Amino acid sequence: AQKVTQAQTEISVVEKEDVTLDCVYETRDTTYYLFWYKQPPSGELVFLIRRNSFDEQNEISGRYSWNFQKSTSSFNFTITASQVVDSAVYFCALSEGGGFQKLVFGTGTRLLVSP
Amino acid sequence: DTEVTQTPKHLVMGMTNKKSLKCEQHMGHRAMYWYKQKAKKPPELMFVYSYEKLSINESVPSRFSPECPNSSLLNLHLHALQPEDSALYLCASRDHWTQYTDTQYFGPGTRLTVL
Numbered sequence: 001a002q003k004v005t006q007a008q009t010e011i012s013v014v015e016k017e018d019v020t021l022d023c024v025y026e027t028r029d030t031t032y033y034l035f036w037y038k039q040p041p042s043g044e045l046v047f048l049i050r051r052n053s054f055d056e057q058n059e060i061s062g063r064y065s066w067n068f069q070k071s072t073s074s075f076n077f078t079i080t081a082s083q084v085v086d087s088a089v090y091f092c093a094l095s096e097g098g099g100f101q102k103l104v105f106g107t108g109t110r111l112l113v114s115p
Numbered sequence: 116d117t118e119v120t121q122t123p124k125h126l127v128m129g130m131t132n133k134k135s136l137k138c139e140q141h142m143g144h145r146a147m148y149w150y151k152q153k154a155k156k157p158p159e160l161m162f163v164y165s166y167e168k169l170s171i172n173e174s175v176p177s178r179f180s181p182e183c184p185n186s187s188l189l190n191l192h193l194h195a196l197q198p199e200d201s202a203l204y205l206c207a208s209r210d211h212w213t214q215y216t217d218t219q220y221f222g223p224g225t226r227l228t229v230l
Contacts, residue, residue: 043203045221105157
């Protein structure tokens with residue numbers, strides 16, 4: 001069975017600090033897909049990134065970067081120079097192979113960025 | 116354009132009422148999803164429609180009845196709900212061409228309160 005663990009329930013930082021959100025996953029499939037979504041207080045889940053299991057390349061997008069390591073089953077997310085607008089709940093999710101992309105979410109990490 | 120719209124934004128209903136939630140997308144996506152999210156919890160999959168056919172029902176009680184009248188529209192009919200059904204109901208859509216690249220895009224959700 002698949003599982004996603006986000007051990008950090010809540011993180012508080014001051015603006016301009018760097019912060020890393022951890023995500024550890026479990027799956028028996030050799031083909032799987034990993035995602036990060038952001039959920040601001042308004043409630044909408046905003047897609048940030050997806051990674052396929054056969055693509056371990058790390059990615060940087062502006063202040064955001066992702067570190068995918070199959071050896072440790074981790075897909076961590078770093079925000080550089082955090083801003084107040086980054087305050088939200090961040091979910092890591094996993095989908096195994098198969099046509100319907102059933103997402104299994106971690107429990108989420110609430111990030112509070114104070115001025 | 117990756118917009119998924121949901122109406123209404125908020126809904127309050129009694130346990131004997133019948134109401135419907137509506138989700139719409141005009142991205143040509145052929146897979147649509149309903150999720151339920153309780154406060155401080157991750158989203159949980161309820162239903163998946165693929166090419167307008169119900170493909171997955173995650174053992175959801177029959178008081179929730181999904182409907183997909185066409186490829187752009189997804190409804191969730193509610194009847195005889197319980198107070199514990201109060202939650203944020205999220206709709207998502209996905210291309211369904213290939214799981215190597217496509218991603219679920221979420222709507223803003225409907226906050227449902229059952230009195």
